[in-house]
Amino acid sequence: MEPYGSPRWPDPYVPPPREGLRHSSIAAVLFLLGIIALVCAGAYFSGDLRPALFGAEQDSQVSRPGALPFGQRRDPVPGIEEANAPLGSPPPFTWPSDSYKFLAVKGDGSPLTYSPCRPIHYVVNTDLAPASWQRLxxxxxxxxxxxxGLQFVYDGTTDETPSSNRAGYQPDRYGDRWAPVLIAWTTPGVVPRLDGQTVGLAGSSSIGLSNGYKAYVTGSVSLDAPQFHGILDSPSGEAIGIAVIMHELGHLLGLDHVSDPEQLMFDEASWVRDYAAGDRAGLARLGTGPCSKDF
Ligand SMILES: [Zn+2]
Known part of the structure; x- marks a missing residue:
């Protein structure tokens, strides 16, 4: 076994562009535009950008969405598919580890998460995907x-292409719900931050309600198709390709990079092909966040 070539994968840290960071206070919802800007970038949710993120939330004290008819709203009716209890749970954990880091942490110290009481829908742009994309x-x-423990639902393929200001609510394309997670095999021409040796980028966008509840509602995973095809052509290529996607899914769900080379969320090329103890501990916490029918 050997690490994949000399290129760094999956995604060396790249500071997100500051332009493009916009936020919109819509009916008690703070929705962040610029999903691609979230990718792989702890700094987006931390450091000097954090005040911009959480400061804006205080402006979102407006009435609940859902009162307006479909077609006039700027966000979906709240509570779609939100069950009364989590849909799943992470497995019992016998190797505790603290070798994980979250992309965003709330005021109480808990991580920003998806609601475990509703499924995470996803669509796939397969225009440049390898033939084996579905299995991988x-x-x-x-x-x-x-x-x-989070549940995923595949909603089919899409012709939507990744965008740095992807809207989280696209009723014309996806109906009256939060847009599904977009997973796309694409190129640096479409996603400039895939330039160089970056194989993948991923991140999620969140809402913040006036009652203090925050959660991710959608996200995107962008994979550099030419590099991904090259990985698949290498020895152990499929295992590496799956590991690249798993790493990006870690970001999608809220994991940041760690400096521990034994974890899949290590930020450079490595031998790791599976979630290790720290990755799993982090994912287990990300899968057990709070539920809410209010978004
Ligand atoms: Zn990464």
Whole structure:
């Protein structure tokens, strides 16, 4: 076994562009535009950008969404598919580890998460995907789902392309719900931050309600198709390809990079092909966040 070539994968840290950071106070919802800017970038949710993020939330003290008819709203009716209890749970953990880091932490110290009481829908842009994309993606999602307890639902393919200001609510395309997570094999021409040796980028966008509840509602995973095809052509290529997707799914669910080379969330090329103890501990916490029917 050997690490994949000399290129760093999956995604060396790149500071997010500051332009493009916009926030919108819409009906008690703070929705962050610029999903691609979230990718792989702890700094987006930390450091000097944090005040911009959480400061804006104080402006969102407006009435609940959902009162307006479909077609006039700027966010979906709250509570779609939100069950009364989590849909799944992470497995019992016998190797505790603190070798994980979250992309965003709330005021109480807990991580920003998806609601475990509703499924995470996803669509796939397969225009440039390898022939084996479905199996690779399903394997990676199965691992992320198992480690976190979060449930994923495949909604089919899409012709939507990644965008740095992707809207979280696209009723014309996806109906009256939060847009599903967009997973796309694409190119640096479409996603400039895939330039160089960055194989993948991923991140999620969150809402913040006036009652203090915060959660991710959608996100995106962008994979550099030419580099990904090159990985698949290498020895152990499929295992590496799955590991790349798993790493990006870790970001999607809220994991940041760690400096521990034994974890899949290590930020450079490594031998790791599976979620390790720290990754799993982090994913288990990300899968057990609070539920809410209010968004
Ligand atoms: Zn990464």
């Amino acid at each position: 993606l399903e394997d990676a999602i199965e691992e992320a789902s198992w480690a976190s």
